[in-house]
């Protein structure tokens with residue numbers, strides 16, 4: 001019985017879409033993506049940030065293409081990234097004049113791996129359908145997929161008004177927020193149907209329907225998932241800063257992923273001024289990893305500490321190891337295939353320390369307050385040594401590195417010894 005609750009529901013069937021060399025949906029692993037916040041016309045900054053996001057693990061990166069100067073730089077940005085070995089698919093984010101930019105800058109249209117279209121601001125009234133069609137025609141010509149990305153902040157007002165009017169006349173009217181959610185869903189589905197009518201295959205269409213409230217996001221995507229089989233891009237818009245943005249994104253997307261919904265995710269965090277943009281990639285990876293969908297970086301399990309841990313050794317060691325692992329991952333991915341599955345435990349005292357450490361690949365149980373100043377180390381469930389004295393932290397870090405080398409290094413003899 002308990003097993004029934006220990007696994008997510010099967011992934012929803014969706015039509016796979018190739019975005020450059022990355023498959024989204026169709027049973028492919030859930031893709032992590034992110035977006036730059038540089039001015040795309042500033043190629044130097046954009047190349048640097050796309051490269052940083054890709055090296056942090058973003059598998060698709062979106063850039064703003066808002067004006068001619070930005071569109072002109074896109075092919076150069078792509079070339080420069082390729083020259084430094086960054087082959088991450090690039091998505092162009094278009095609003096209002098996307099049809100014109102893609103038409104006037106065919107090299108930009110060719111360089112991008114996907115176009116993001118927001119049906120709420122692709123154009124107004126009679127122009128809307130024409131401009132939408134122009135973007136789809138260009139995508140077809142260049143054989144590119146599109147994301148039809150509805151956002152509640154720029155929702156198609158004509159559609160919303162029509163649904164509000166119908167609701168007002170209905171015998172059983174629903175709440176205004178339910179109408180708004182329906183308008184978001186219909187906006188995405190109607191645009192996707194229009195793209196299909198223009199000749200675009202379902203294998204070229206990804207849908208998203210972003211809102212800023214957790215419960216709305218869950219309701220919108222649960223309904224959208226039932227009503228179509230397009231690949232779905234999950235994300236909470238305006239998630240916010242710091243812990244609020246992380247918690248909101250994790251709560252909403254975690255519930256949807258658990259229901260088998262979502263083929264690619266983006267965590268939209270508002271960075272602190274001067275903050276690191278790659279944080280959103282880290283959060284997205286950790287969400288997928290802690291839920292058991294994918295492994296990106298070795299996990300360091302650390303107890304929260306309590307009154308039994310009055311020294312800072314334990315926090316410092318857990319933090320040091322986690323930082324060292326994350327900083328080393330870009331090279332370790334090549335050097336130590338499979339290292340992302342490693343589990344390290346750093347525990348603060350004897351209460352749970354040995355038990356948790358035994359379950360990790362390598363774990364240490366540090367001495368709590370009043371305990372003998374010794375730290376048993378467990379490797380693959382067996383106690384292998386007890387560290388003592390001032391150098392416990394450094395010695396344990398060295399043991400972790402040796403374990404990684406032995407288990408995941410290229411020497412097949414060493415690997416089999418550690419298996």
Ligand code: SF4
Nearest residue numbers: 303305306348349351
């Ligand atoms: S393992 Fe020890 S130090 Fe860590 S939270 Fe539990 S009792 Fe406290």
